[in-house]
Amino acid sequence: MIIVTGANGQLGRMVAERLLERVPAEEIGVSVRDAEAARDLGARGVRVRRGDFADPDTLPHAFEGASKVLIVSTGTTGEAAVRGHRAAVAAAAAAGAKRILYTSHMGASPSSRFVPMPDHAATEEALQRSGVPFTSLRNGFYTSSAVELVRGALETGVLAVPEDGPVAWTAHADLADAAVLALTDEVLDGLSPALTGPEVIDMAGIAEILTRLTGRPIRRVVVSDDEYRAQLIDHGVPESSADLLVGLFAASREGDFAPADPTLADVLGRPVVRVADYLKSALTTRG
Numbered sequence: 001m002i003i004v005t006g007a008n009g010q011l012g013r014m015v016a017e018r019l020l021e022r023v024p025a026e027e028i029g030v031s032v033r034d035a036e037a038a039r040d041l042g043a044r045g046v047r048v049r050r051g052d053f054a055d056p057d058t059l060p061h062a063f064e065g066a067s068k069v070l071i072v073s074t075g076t077t078g079e080a081a082v083r084g085h086r087a088a089v090a091a092a093a094a095a096g097a098k099r100i101l102y103t104s105h106m107g108a109s110p111s112s113r114f115v116p117m118p119d120h121a122a123t124e125e126a127l128q129r130s131g132v133p134f135t136s137l138r139n140g141f142y143t144s145s146a147v148e149l150v151r152g153a154l155e156t157g158v159l160a161v162p163e164d165g166p167v168a169w170t171a172h173a174d175l176a177d178a179a180v181l182a183l184t185d186e187v188l189d190g191l192s193p194a195l196t197g198p199e200v201i202d203m204a205g206i207a208e209i210l211t212r213l214t215g216r217p218i219r220r221v222v223v224s225d226d227e228y229r230a231q232l233i234d235h236g237v238p239e240s241s242a243d244l245l246v247g248l249f250a251a252s253r254e255g256d257f258a259p260a261d262p263t264l265a266d267v268l269g270r271p272v273v274r275v276a277d278y279l280k281s282a283l284t285t286r287g
């Protein structure tokens, strides 16, 4: 049985849906914190069990009979995140999984200035120590995150963020398809190459694309890290989230999220989503 965690989240749900197109439902299980929210999957024959990495006693039942487990990283950071991911790796190994897969990130490193990156590196260490064959999917930066970063600029016409660097923005849908192939066809082993979209684009490039798509000028302005942090906090962003965002720009200008890599398109056997196309469709959906 293939177990997918985080199946009530964006990526995990896409993986579960796409797995259903390739694997009989009775061979798929999801481990979720809220079983009620996954009732629709249950109705389609998927085994739905409650599993919470913060409550490891739930995991033996959630992962029972697993041949492979896809551990979708949690959205938390720091020691709690790593503790949860380690618990999930240990539970997958104890359940007898023949392969453990994990959604890591390109640029995962103990020394990155972007807070989730050391967490991913620590989880990758746990995978390496588990003694079980593993696949760490080093996903590129979600293009959906770029949409979040430019939301204010669409209103004001000014994209005022710290100095940045090129980022290989990547669509959830492409990453979900790669995860499904890694679960079913064993296409990736160990630490994967960066799984990215086809190009790197910095914030000035994003502003240009938005200008073209909206027909309204969006001006890219560089502000200092301190100024940006203070503005975020003024707008009610919690300090830890403000620090995380400042760290994102610091890491990007150090090149943590570049270059683009052809592996994702190669694995999928088709072109992957370009940033401009993603933004165009996000703006259309937004109305």
Ligand SMILES: NC(=O)c1ccc[n+]([C@@H]2O[C@H](COP(=O)([O-])OP(=O)(O)OC[C@H]3O[C@@H](n4cnc5c(N)ncnc54)[C@H](OP(=O)(O)O)[C@@H]3O)[C@@H](O)[C@H]2O)c1
Binding pocket: 005, 006, 007, 008, 009, 010, 011, 012, 032, 033, 034, 051, 052, 053, 054, 072, 073, 074, 075, 076, 084, 103, 105, 139, 140, 141, 142, 145
């Ligand atoms: N590559 C990137 O650029 C990028 C950007 C942002 C995040 N990420 C990482 O990619 C992950 C998946 O992305 P996404 O878009 O699917 O995020 P998402 O929609 O926020 O989903 C995160 C999932 O993690 C689950 N989760 C949280 N705490 C958990 C716990 N203690 N035990 C078990 N599951 C737990 C959540 O469960 P519930 O549904 O119960 O809340 C949710 O299903 C994120 O969680 C984050 O680690 C990557």
